[in-house]
Amino acid sequence: MLDALGTGTGIELSLLALVGLLLVFGSRRIPAWVNWMLDRFASPPVKEFYQKVVGPHQELGWVVAILGLVELLALLIPEKRGQAFVEVPVSLGLTITASWFVSRLFKQFFEFYILEAVIKSGRKSNSEFLILMQLLANVGIVIIAIVLFAQTHRINIVGLIASLGIGGLSVAFAAQKTLEQLLGGIVLYLDRPFVVDDYIGLPDGVFGRVESIGLRSTKIRTSGKGTLVIVPNSSLTQLTIENYTGGKKVMALVYLNFYQVIAIADRALVQQIIIDSTDDIFGIDTQNTIVTFKDFTDALGQARSQAQVTFFILGSEEVSMTLRRQLLDIANQTITEKLKSYGITFDIEEPTIYVDAPITI
Structure with missing residues (x-):
């Protein structure tokens, strides 16, 4: 039995070594093969799409492919020999890397196709909506990756979210003011009533130059006195702000x-x-x-x-x-x-x- 176990382990290690060698040598040839196939068989739009969207991140895509093959090999290891010990870290790394790769591809697609289409249309565009659309797409990619990882590893994500929700409520009550300020910072980032170096005026008479916009507060250097006024972002979202530089x-x-x-x-x-x-x-x-x-x-x-x-x-x-x-x-x-x-x-x-x-x- 020990001989059989040792033989099985030796075969698996040999397969891993073989795959590793193939990946090392293949990584030098596969980009050339892909370019040859695109030149030979792909239409000009497909080739242009690959060069603009996939090409700048093809190294990251190759890392995702390597982790995918390692994940398949890890699944071949019997559970009694520590499959979970090897497979779970590899699967987690694959999930994170694949999510990052898809996010980078969407960013390239967004810049070269969506923004270009908006500019060529000649119509007035809402920059805040474009920023929000890009943010929602990235959030959607992360959510899909988490759900897929949880489903493939039999993690009760509903129960986990429920337990986190109960804990989150307690944390929210304890840090209500801080959360309000953080949400105010997000609103200021999306709405952008002012940016750094703008001169703004507040209803209470504060007037000066915006030095920094943080997650919790905004710092304003007052004109004349030169003092620094720190205003919580949650308060700024509820005030009438007069932007003199924006005029x-x-x-x-x-x-x-x-x-x-x-x-x-x-x-x-x-x-x-x-x-x-x-x-x-x-x-x-x-x-x-x-x-x-x-x-x-x-x-x-x-x-x-x-x-x-x-x-x-x-x-x-x-x-x-x-x-x-x-x-x-x-x-x-x-x-x-x-x-x-x-x-x-x-x-x-x-x-x-x-x-x-x-x-x-």
């Missing part, structure tokens, strides 16, 4: 060259027409619209007036800024028509000058 405005300079000198009494009329023509355009700060007049003499010696109109276009995204610039061009046409109805003729210098002007802090 953006563009000064649009429009020059109106009149054919005659505009009297002082008519200048107020011109200014009112200009303001009324842009009052219904969302994003144009008409309260800060500035109209200044100056008189000059042209090359022919004729006295004329020029009006410099300064519009402030508010916005935080390039798409909205482009749209509001187009609306401002329409407003210029409205201004021209209304002033001509009063018998005031002029030319608008082209092009309109746009100057980026961050909101003054």
